[in-house]
Amino acid sequence: xxxxxxVRARRRVVIxxxxxxxxxxxxxxxxxxxxxxxxxKQNHHLFxxxxxxxxxxGLSPADIAQPIRSIVxxxxxxxxxxxSVDAVDRAAxxxxxxxxxxxxxxxxxxxxxxxxxxxxxxxADRAPGIKTIDDAVSVRRTILLxxxxxxxxxxxxxxxxxxxxxxxxxxxxxxxxxxxxxxxxLARSAxxxxxxxxxxxxxxxxxxxxxxxxxPSFPASLSESAKKALEGLGVQxxxxxxxTVIDDExxxxxxxxxxxxxxxxxxxxxxxxxxxxxxxxxxRAGRVIVGSDLAVPGTDNIFVIGDTAAVIDAGxxxxxxxxxxxxxQGRHAARTIVARLLARRDPGRFRxxxxxxxxxxxxxxxxxxxxxxxxxxxxxxxxWSAAHIYFLIxxxxxxxVCANWLWNxxxxxxxxxxxxxxxxxx
Amino acid sequence: xxxxxxVRARRRVVIxxxxxxxxxxxxxxxxxxxxxxxxxKQNHHLFxxxxxxxxxxGLSPADIAQPIRSIVxxxxxxxxxxxSVDAVDRAAxxxxxxxxxxxxxxxxxxxxxxxxxxxxxxxADRAPGIKTIDDAVSVRRTILLxxxxxxxxxxxxxxxxxxxxxxxxxxxxxxxxxxxxxxxxLARSAxxxxxxxxxxxxxxxxxxxxxxxxxPSFPASLSESAKKALEGLGVQxxxxxxxTVIDDExxxxxxxxxxxxxxxxxxxxxxxxxxxxxxxxxxRAGRVIVGSDLAVPGTDNIFVIGDTAAVIDAGxxxxxxxxxxxxxQGRHAARTIVARLLARRDPGRFRxxxxxxxxxxxxxxxxxxxxxxxxxxxxxxxxWSAAHIYFLIxxxxxxxVCANWLWNxxxxxxxxxxxxxxxxxx
Numbered sequence: 001x002x003x004x005x006x007v008r009a010r011r012r013v014v015i016x017x018x019x020x021x022x023x024x025x026x027x028x029x030x031x032x033x034x035x036x037x038x039x040x041k042q043n044h045h046l047f048x049x050x051x052x053x054x055x056x057x058g059l060s061p062a063d064i065a066q067p068i069r070s071i072v073x074x075x076x077x078x079x080x081x082x083x084s085v086d087a088v089d090r091a092a093x094x095x096x097x098x099x100x101x102x103x104x105x106x107x108x109x110x111x112x113x114x115x116x117x118x119x120x121x122x123x124a125d126r127a128p129g130i131k132t133i134d135d136a137v138s139v140r141r142t143i144l145l146x147x148x149x150x151x152x153x154x155x156x157x158x159x160x161x162x163x164x165x166x167x168x169x170x171x172x173x174x175x176x177x178x179x180x181x182x183x184x185x186l187a188r189s190a191x192x193x194x195x196x197x198x199x200x201x202x203x204x205x206x207x208x209x210x211x212x213x214x215x216p217s218f219p220a221s222l223s224e225s226a227k228k229a230l231e232g233l234g235v236q237x238x239x240x241x242x243x244t245v246i247d248d249e250x251x252x253x254x255x256x257x258x259x260x261x262x263x264x265x266x267x268x269x270x271x272x273x274x275x276x277x278x279x280x281x282x283x284r285a286g287r288v289i290v291g292s293d294l295a296v297p298g299t300d301n302i303f304v305i306g307d308t309a310a311v312i313d314a315g316x317x318x319x320x321x322x323x324x325x326x327x328x329q330g331r332h333a334a335r336t337i338v339a340r341l342l343a344r345r346d347p348g349r350f351r352x353x354x355x356x357x358x359x360x361x362x363x364x365x366x367x368x369x370x371x372x373x374x375x376x377x378x379x380x381x382x383x384w385s386a387a388h389i390y391f392l393i394x395x396x397x398x399x400x401v402c403a404n405w406l407w408n409x410x411x412x413x414x415x416x417x418x419x420x421x422x423x424x425x426x
Numbered sequence: 427x428x429x430x431x432x433v434r435a436r437r438r439v440v441i442x443x444x445x446x447x448x449x450x451x452x453x454x455x456x457x458x459x460x461x462x463x464x465x466x467k468q469n470h471h472l473f474x475x476x477x478x479x480x481x482x483x484g485l486s487p488a489d490i491a492q493p494i495r496s497i498v499x500x501x502x503x504x505x506x507x508x509x510s511v512d513a514v515d516r517a518a519x520x521x522x523x524x525x526x527x528x529x530x531x532x533x534x535x536x537x538x539x540x541x542x543x544x545x546x547x548x549x550a551d552r553a554p555g556i557k558t559i560d561d562a563v564s565v566r567r568t569i570l571l572x573x574x575x576x577x578x579x580x581x582x583x584x585x586x587x588x589x590x591x592x593x594x595x596x597x598x599x600x601x602x603x604x605x606x607x608x609x610x611x612l613a614r615s616a617x618x619x620x621x622x623x624x625x626x627x628x629x630x631x632x633x634x635x636x637x638x639x640x641x642p643s644f645p646a647s648l649s650e651s652a653k654k655a656l657e658g659l660g661v662q663x664x665x666x667x668x669x670t671v672i673d674d675e676x677x678x679x680x681x682x683x684x685x686x687x688x689x690x691x692x693x694x695x696x697x698x699x700x701x702x703x704x705x706x707x708x709x710r711a712g713r714v715i716v717g718s719d720l721a722v723p724g725t726d727n728i729f730v731i732g733d734t735a736a737v738i739d740a741g742x743x744x745x746x747x748x749x750x751x752x753x754x755q756g757r758h759a760a761r762t763i764v765a766r767l768l769a770r771r772d773p774g775r776f777r778x779x780x781x782x783x784x785x786x787x788x789x790x791x792x793x794x795x796x797x798x799x800x801x802x803x804x805x806x807x808x809x810w811s812a813a814h815i816y817f818l819i820x821x822x823x824x825x826x827v828c829a830n831w832l833w834n835x836x837x838x839x840x841x842x843x844x845x846x847x848x849x850x851x852x
Contacts, residue, residue, distance in 0.1 A: 042845065043574060043844065043845040060487065060489075062486040063486075067844065073619050073620045080620075082574040083578070099578065137846070148469060193496075194495035196505070417469075417496070418487055418488060418559065420559050420560055
């Protein structure tokens with residue numbers, strides 16, 4: 001079932017993945033006379049930096065996700081396919097899709113992101129990570145069910161109750177810090193308002209970080225601020241610690257067994273298998289090693305960007321795996337493709353322009369590193385909120401998220417606190 | 427694992443089900459000196475009249491669902507349990523729960539609603555109904571995936587494509603009418619904006635009604651208005667027709683086979699198994715036949731209300747299975763319990779006060795029957811919207827739903843159009 005391209009006057013660019021990188025490329029390409037095919041296995045773009053808020057019942061899925069078709073609907077030459085890649089035939093310039101269809105390209109951009117990677121084989125089921133809406137809704141269900149069960153089990157089975165009220169977050173990067181802070185706040189507010197038999201002293205949130213400080217990509221002073229802020233929320237921060245076992249009872253950190261019904265994975269990630277599709281060289285995390293024009297070495301029309309690529313930019317620095325970097329790469333790859341297909345000026349090597357680094361800890365504290373300015377606390381949180389709302393794709397979502405946040409902030413009401421999905425067994 | 431009640435100064439009322447009836451009873455009881463235990467298998471109350479909007483991507487789950495704990499959090503003597511009933515021991519006045527716990531009661535209110543009932547054994551998987559958030563999200567996924575597949579399959583497989591673009595709704599009551607109208611509008615707006623290869627002429631929505639008119643609980647003139655309005659949206663209304671087969675290919679209506687990938691069930695419902703728990707007499711739809719005080723005959727402290735009960739009220743009329751009726755019954759049962767436990771004045775027999783009957787057809791048409799006034803069209807729709815927003819539980823939800831509706835109405839943007847859940851296979 002090939003989608004044929006009999007007489008194509010226009011050149012066709014295929015983009016796989018509608019994350020920040022892929023969408024940014026599509027937007028840039030739409031300004032030029034090329035056909036665009038945008039392929040994603042989800043029907044929506046996800047504002048991943050706020051996914052932890054869905055997992056902790058602060059926002060609803062629709063607040064941070066927007067259907068891809070709706071984002072590109074004004075782009076007449078952009079076609080959207082709900083599908084995923086099985087293989088790439090570089091010689092034939094053709095992508096084979098899971099549905100059985102295949103599609104020819106003149107240029108190809110792969111922006112398929114990363115998934116979690118686990119050290120232990122059976123850890124994935126027990127310690128979910130947060131990469132998709134379904135992940136987040138499932139984690140939300142796990143956390144809320146744990147609170148419900150602790151509330152019901154108050155009379156007997158004290159050990160079981162403690163297990164329900166222990167939350168372990170593995171990984172001390174931005175996602176781990178955000179999750180630990182948000183779980184601590186959720187559990188606290190639940191304890192204070194709606195679960196009369198849970199007090200804040202019963203709740204235990206443990207953040208396990210293998211390195212000697214949190215947020216290793218930030219300056220040390222901000223790592224320290226983040227740690228203090230988390231401890232202020234009641235989070236136990238374990239630095240220089242490794243989780244060696246995750247099983248039905250909980251985790252083993254070093255030699256200590258900790259019974260916990262909720263374990264969240266925010267540690268290693270692994271790039272999607274683009275290197276296999278392309279038969280290209282990859283680094284240890286599975287990221288395709290691309291040239292400084294973002295093209296796969298040996299080709300001039302296949303680009304890999306975002307979390308799927310290992311990039312050393314024109315300044316000689318490794319480009320971080322964050323949304324602004326993916327967007328810049330998308331734009332750069334698009335411009336390079338236009339230059340090569342339509343004989344325009346080549347933009348040359350990719351140069352990452354850093355606008356700073358942000359992470360949030362709960363509802364009134366964040367750390368912000370702008371290079372020339374380092375902030376922590378409430379001011380940083382306001383800056384963080386403004387930046388995230390500004391960058392949320394879709395005007396509607398911005399308004400709703402704003403309203404939601406304001407409401408949550410004023411009332412601490414978490415309206416998204418729904419347990420949905422099939423696993424409701426007691 | 428019994429929850430013991432050693433020395434109870436206060437009498438305990440157990441309410442099973444936190445729908446309109448159960449919540450209304452809990453609210454009324456909270457005004458008196460009794461302990462309340464509210465049990466539901468979901469953690470949220472659901473505004474069921476708007477569930478079809480979640481199924482058709484007009485609203486998000488959190489817009490119409492509110493955590494039960496958050497609703498009753500100001501009621502100090504109300505305890506919430508996430509659990510479900512296995513059995514009731516009438517002699518011991520004890521409810522056994524699925525978790526293994528059991529709980530004693532002085533009075534019991536059962537308000538566990540109804541589920542779909544199918545004529546054919548294997549129909550449930552193929553023709554989902556809409557009773558829970560999970561049902562609605564699953565139907566939304568089915569509808570949106572059908573559009574995606576039709577868009578992709580445009581080149582070959584024309585028959586398959588027609589199957590994806592045929593939507594069959596079984597049942598011509600308010601839910602069926604609302605679903606058919608909403609699917610027609612969703613498919614039309616999708617065709618006009620975001621799916622360039624689907625035109626409105628490819629989309630077929632068929633509403634199958636076994637009776638000779640739609641909305642049999644409304645006056646005939648409004649049934650006719652509803653039919654005209656649906657036909658105006660492109661819906662094929664088949665009156666006096668029965669679906670005899672539902673299988674992988676689609677449905678058979680009378681003798682005609684119709685290939686359809688999406689079939690929605692809005693026909694028969696069956697009450698939850700309260701009659702079995704109580705060993706009480708039930709009608710054909712499984713509803714417990716209660717006395718005019720809403721108590722199970724032969725008892726004075728077990729009440730069944732809402733869709734689980736068959737009630738002839740003091741006026742001699744059968745009480746309809748709609749939200750306002752359930753609320754009135756909840757209040758009545760609560761007052762009767764207070765009278766009997768605390769020796770207050772008995773409210774006597776239940777008398778249903780009808781405030782009217784409403785159903786909507788798309789985004790600017792509804793039918794309203796107030797007894798003294800019958801309306802259809804835009805005016806009725808405005809009245810319908812106002813009534814629904816007013817009755818939505820929770821101030822926050824009212825605001826958000828209002829904003830969402832206004833936005834959808836002005837832009838026809840359906841931000842909730844997310845395909846989530848595990849079934850994403852092509």
